Amino acid sequence: MPFRVRACVVCEQARPEVLGKWTLLGFFGLAPTIRVAIANFQLPVTLCFGFMSEEFAGRITANVRVVASSGPIGGVSPPVQADIPATRPLTMLFLHFQGVAPGPGRYTVVLTVNGEDVFETSFLLENPDQSLRARFGQAVQ
Numbered sequence: 001m002p003f004r005v006r007a008c009v010v011c012e013q014a015r016p017e018v019l020g021k022w023t024l025l026g027f028f029g030l031a032p033t034i035r036v037a038i039a040n041f042q043l044p045v046t047l048c049f050g051f052m053s054e055e056f057a058g059r060i061t062a063n064v065r066v067v068a069s070s071g072p073i074g075g076v077s078p079p080v081q082a083d084i085p086a087t088r089p090l091t092m093l094f095l096h097f098q099g100v101a102p103g104p105g106r107y108t109v110v111l112t113v114n115g116e117d118v119f120e121t122s123f124l125l126e127n128p129d130q131s132l133r134a135r136f137g138q139a140v141q
Helices: 128-136
Strands: 005-011 013-016 022-025 035-037 045-053 058-068 080-084 091-099 105-113 116-126
Touching (some): 005 022, 005 105, 005 116, 013 045, 045 105, 058 091
Antiparallel strands (some): 005 045, 013 022, 045 091, 105 116
């Protein structure tokens, strides 16, 4: 059975809790409808992508890459290895990415599982004033 993703949440960090729960820190929303304000595009941006999949069982090695319109962004996304038991009806897989984005625009995140690209979606990186204007109108200064 392939690893099929149904949704992708984007935040700054995810922390595991007891009883299979997660605490999401700096929650931006669900891709592809999110806008992330970046104050300084000269510095690395850290994003956490949470992929929710259908029922899946087996051993996986997964990582993400982030792609700008000009091509892949150099960055760090350490691979994650996991043994997923057959008893779980849902799998949440959280992967971090850190890299320098070339500037405002639409980016694509690609999830690779066991060497195969299995899911992609997009998100928008903006300057803070662009993001606020888009949310609250031109009255923001």
